[in-house]
Amino acid sequence: MLNETHDPQRRSWLGAANEADGDFPIQNLPFGVFRRAHSSEAFRGGVAIGDQIVDLAAVLASGALTAPGLAAALGAAAESTLNAFMAAGPVAWSALRLALSRALALGSPRQRALGACLVPIREAELTLPARIGDYTDFYASIHHARRVGQLFRPERPLLPNYQWIPIGYHGRCSSILVSGEPIRRPLGQTLPEGVASPSVGPSQRIDYELELALFIGTGNALGERIAVDAAESHIFGLCLLNDWSARDVQAWEAQPLGPFLAKSFATTISPWVVTLEALEPYRLPWTRPAADPQPLPYLDSTALRHTGAIDIRLEVLLQTQHMQRAAAAPMRLSSSNFRDCYWSIAQLVAHHTLNGCNLRPGDLLGTGTLSGARPEQAGCLLELTQGGRQALSLPDGETRRYLEDGDTVILRGWCARDGAARIGFGEARAQLLPARLR
Numbered sequence: 001m002l003n004e005t006h007d008p009q010r011r012s013w014l015g016a017a018n019e020a021d022g023d024f025p026i027q028n029l030p031f032g033v034f035r036r037a038h039s040s041e042a043f044r045g046g047v048a049i050g051d052q053i054v055d056l057a058a059v060l061a062s063g064a065l066t067a068p069g070l071a072a073a074l075g076a077a078a079e080s081t082l083n084a085f086m087a088a089g090p091v092a093w094s095a096l097r098l099a100l101s102r103a104l105a106l107g108s109p110r111q112r113a114l115g116a117c118l119v120p121i122r123e124a125e126l127t128l129p130a131r132i133g134d135y136t137d138f139y140a141s142i143h144h145a146r147r148v149g150q151l152f153r154p155e156r157p158l159l160p161n162y163q164w165i166p167i168g169y170h171g172r173c174s175s176i177l178v179s180g181e182p183i184r185r186p187l188g189q190t191l192p193e194g195v196a197s198p199s200v201g202p203s204q205r206i207d208y209e210l211e212l213a214l215f216i217g218t219g220n221a222l223g224e225r226i227a228v229d230a231a232e233s234h235i236f237g238l239c240l241l242n243d244w245s246a247r248d249v250q251a252w253e254a255q256p257l258g259p260f261l262a263k264s265f266a267t268t269i270s271p272w273v274v275t276l277e278a279l280e281p282y283r284l285p286w287t288r289p290a291a292d293p294q295p296l297p298y299l300d301s302t303a304l305r306h307t308g309a310i311d312i313r314l315e316v317l318l319q320t321q322h323m324q325r326a327a328a329a330p331m332r333l334s335s336s337n338f339r340d341c342y343w344s345i346a347q348l349v350a351h352h353t354l355n356g357c358n359l360r361p362g363d364l365l366g367t368g369t370l371s372g373a374r375p376e377q378a379g380c381l382l383e384l385t386q387g388g389r390q391a392l393s394l395p396d397g398e399t400r401r402y403l404e405d406g407d408t409v410i411l412r413g414w415c416a417r418d419g420a421a422r423i424g425f426g427e428a429r430a431q432l433l434p435a436r437l438r
């Protein structure tokens, strides 16, 4: 449902929030956790607007925002993680969003009070928005599944369960990093082609994966399911996710139980969580090709068919060290759209809890690599280079099959259409450092 917070005409008294191509206009208001860089301040919740962060702890202390039922929501959102605010549920999320939207709007009597609670984004250190207790990664793009399957099983690219079950695995949450933190090339055990026995050394096939992830808001009790129609009220919001992957390690270890050390060395997320409410103007019908199996009843609903998909544009950029030294702009490797995903966010949550598995506030569910139907919409190098067989040519004459030390990978996401404000996700960025050999 659209409300005044989505009004594309609404402007902020903060000029930078009104720039046409900005990620954080007054209609977005994503949540994150920050402190001033190079300080020993406590981390606290904040909301991005233009080039500033509304310091929610400062807002709480100032008493500048008062409305019925708001105190508890604001108190939770000002904590050092957003878990308590995520647990507070959609009524609390909406109440705080509405109060902030009004206070930040042009002509608000609260301009002076809120203006005293701003911290420039460029002066802030952002950290993980929540204490992530569990991380699940799905495999929800059929274009990715099909193209990867084609490389390894050309006779049967798509396994028979794919069109019936949202496939996923349990990921590692201790190595989830926030954008900006470098990652290190991992060591791994691999079996190089044409060799009889495996060896240990730095992975030679480091890849990125372009994904979105959802943060669980309110959870469910062990043994209780979340119905597909209730699922979105349990989702706090979305961020970008890069599921770094060591393909040579993965090829040797993944059978029979799935990814392990090939994935658990690092995962990068963007620091700002865009709420589902902010994405409301970008909802689309969720569809399934008529020739494909239709979802089982627990994964299907009228509401899903009307508004289950979301139009989110995504892109991956690469900046090599050579480009950095030449002050060249990052090169776009590919772009895709979340609307082309085979499974919706509601279906992922409904399926995750079918067996009574309990989700908790702050749990993170990755979508899996979000590729489109066309080859240039591939969300990882494994697809773009056909398993390393076809090198990519970069504008400065370099080539890549997989990532090299010093490469920086940048994921971006945003929503844009006529008649609605642009809603940006910011970016998930990290540089790959050389392996540590000892």
Ligand code: CA
Residues within 6 Å of the ligand: 137, 138, 209, 211, 243, 366, 368, 369
């Ligand atoms: Ca993945």
